[in-house]
Amino acid sequence: FFPGIFIISGLNYMLSPGVTINRDPVRGRHVACTQPLAMGKIIIMEKPFAHSLDAKFTTNMCQTCLCSTDSIIPCTSCNLVAYCCSACQEADRSNHGKECQSIRQVRPHNPTQTLRLMLRVLRRMDMEVQKGDPAVGVAFGELVSHMDQIDVGTKEKYAQMAKLVRDCKLRGEDVAAFDDLKGIISMFCTFEANNFNILNEDMQVVGAGVYLMCTALNHSCTPNAVVTFHGPMLQVRAAKNIHPGEEVTISYIDLAASTDARQQELLPRYFFECRCRLCQRGTDGRQRDMEMGLLLDVVNPMLKEVQMQLDDLRRCILGGHTLRKAEDYSAARVKYAEALGLQKGKLGPHHIFTFETFEGLVQCCIELEDFGEALRHCATSLPLYEWMYSVAGAHPLVGLQYYTHAKLAWLAGEEGSAWASKQRALQILLHTHGPEHALVQGLRAFGPQEGRSPD
Numbered sequence: 001f002f003p004g005i006f007i008i009s010g011l012n013y014m015l016s017p018g019v020t021i022n023r024d025p026v027r028g029r030h031v032a033c034t035q036p037l038a039m040g041k042i043i044i045m046e047k048p049f050a051h052s053l054d055a056k057f058t059t060n061m062c063q064t065c066l067c068s069t070d071s072i073i074p075c076t077s078c079n080l081v082a083y084c085c086s087a088c089q090e091a092d093r094s095n096h097g098k099e100c101q102s103i104r105q106v107r108p109h110n111p112t113q114t115l116r117l118m119l120r121v122l123r124r125m126d127m128e129v130q131k132g133d134p135a136v137g138v139a140f141g142e143l144v145s146h147m148d149q150i151d152v153g154t155k156e157k158y159a160q161m162a163k164l165v166r167d168c169k170l171r172g173e174d175v176a177a178f179d180d181l182k183g184i185i186s187m188f189c190t191f192e193a194n195n196f197n198i199l200n201e202d203m204q205v206v207g208a209g210v211y212l213m214c215t216a217l218n219h220s221c222t223p224n225a226v227v228t229f230h231g232p233m234l235q236v237r238a239a240k241n242i243h244p245g246e247e248v249t250i251s252y253i254d255l256a257a258s259t260d261a262r263q264q265e266l267l268p269r270y271f272f273e274c275r276c277r278l279c280q281r282g283t284d285g286r287q288r289d290m291e292m293g294l295l296l297d298v299v300n301p302m303l304k305e306v307q308m309q310l311d312d313l314r315r316c317i318l319g320g321h322t323l324r325k326a327e328d329y330s331a332a333r334v335k336y337a338e339a340l341g342l343q344k345g346k347l348g349p350h351h352i353f354t355f356e357t358f359e360g361l362v363q364c365c366i367e368l369e370d371f372g373e374a375l376r377h378c379a380t381s382l383p384l385y386e387w388m389y390s391v392a393g394a395h396p397l398v399g400l401q402y403y404t405h406a407k408l409a410w411l412a413g414e415e416g417s418a419w420a421s422k423q424r425a426l427q428i429l430l431h432t433h434g435p436e437h438a439l440v441q442g443l444r445a446f447g448p449q450e451g452r453s454p455d
Contacts, residue, residue, distance in 0.1 A: 095120050163181065223251045
C-alpha cells in the first residue's frame with residue numbers, strides 16, 4: 001500500500017481523497033466522485049478479506065501472492081495449496097493451518113474453491129470477533145444476499161455445501177458459525193452476488209476473493225472505472241476522466257454483448273435490470289445493437305431466412321469454442337475458418353460473430369504456433385476490439401490484444417508494426433494497470449525500444 005491507506009480492523013483498503021462511499025435508498029451503497037479524477041488515477045485499492053485459488057492453478061501459482069512459478073512449494077499435508085517461497089507459506093499459516101486439517105478430515109473428498117473460501121471467511125470472521133472490533137461484522141451486514149430471489153435448486157445446492165462446511169469443523173473448534181446452516185446458505189448466496197473473480201495478467205480467472213469495500217461499486221454497461229489485480233490486491237482505476245458529482249461505476253460482465261445478452265447475464269446473478277444509457281433502448285444502445293447486427297428486423301426484412309443463416313453460423317462458432325476448450329486447436333481452427341467463410345459479405349464489420357470468430361482464430365493459431373496466420377487475424381481484430389470496448393474508456397482487453405499483436409509482429413520481423421502496437425498497448429495498460437504492474441513492466445522491456453524505434 002501507499003500513503004493514504006485506511007486500516008480498519010480486518011479491512012485493509014485505500015480510498016482516494018477524491019471519492020466517498022455514500023448510501024441512499026435507490027442506489028444503496030455507491031462510490032461518488034467529489035474531486036476531478038484523471039484517467040488512470042487509483043480510486044480504490046483493497047486486500048481481500050479472504051481469497052482462494054482455483055484448484056487447477058495450485059500446482060504453479062502461489063496461494064499468498066498469486067505469482068506463477070516453476071519452483072512451487074506444496075503443502076505436503078494436503079497437497080491442495082502451494083507457495084512460491086517460505087515467506088509466503090508463513091504469511092498464510094494463520095489461514096491454512098486449520099484449513100489443512102479440515103481438508104484432511106473430509107478426505108477422500110477435496111473441498112472446492114468456493115468451499116475453501118467459505119472456510120477461510122468463517123474462521124477469519126471469528127478471529128475478528130475475538131478482537132472485539134465490529135467493523136467486519138458491519139461490513140458483511142451491508143452485503144445483500146438476495147436469498148429470497150434465488151431459485152429452489154440453487155438453495156438446495158447451497159444447503160448441501162453448508163453441510164460439507166459443517167463437516168469441516170474440527171474437533172474442539174469453537175466457531176459457532178459452522179453449525180449455523182441457514183447462515184452459511186445465506187453467505188453462499190452473498191458470495192454469488194458480491195465476490196470478485198481474481199484475474200491474472202491475461203485476464204484469466206484464477207480464483208475468487210471477498211473484497212468488502214469494493215462491493216460498493218455499482219455496475220454500468222458504460223463504466224468509468226476498471227478493476228485489475230496485483231496478485232490478490234484489487235485496484236480500481238479511472239478508465240475515463242471522472243467529474244465531481246458522477247458515480248464511479250465498473251462493469252460486472254463482459255461488454256462484448258448485445259443489450260439482451262447483457263441483461264440476461266445480469267438478472268439471474270445480480271438480480272437487477274441495468275438502466276444505463278446503452279440498456280434503455282435509446283439512440284446509443286439501439287445504434288450499437290444495429291452495428292453489432294443484432295436488430296435483424298431493422299437491418300433485413302427477410303428475417304426468417306437471415307435467422308436460419310445466423311443459427312448455422314452460431315452453431316459453427318459454438319463448435320469452435322467447444323473444441324478450443326477441449327484443447328483440440330486444429331479442429332477448432334477449422335470450425336472458426338468455416339464460420340469466417342459463412343460470414344463473408346453477410347455481416348457488418350462490428351458483428352458480434354465476427355468478433356468471436358477472429359478471437360478464436362487468433363488463440364488457435366498461437367497455440368498451433370502458426371504465428372504468421374495469427375498475426376493476420378490479430379491485425380484484423382484490433383479495430384473490432386477498439387469498437388467493442390469503446391464504451392468503457394481504457395479497457396485492459398484492448399491493451400492485451402495490442403500487446404499480442406506487438407509480439408506477433410516482432411516475431412515476424414515487422415518492427416514498425418510491433419512498435420506502433422506496443423505504444424498503443426502501453427497507452428491503455430498504463431491507465432488500467434499503472435506503471436508499477438508486472439504486465440506493464442514486461443511490456444516496456446519487450447521488443448522494440450525507444451532508442452531503436454523505426455523511422
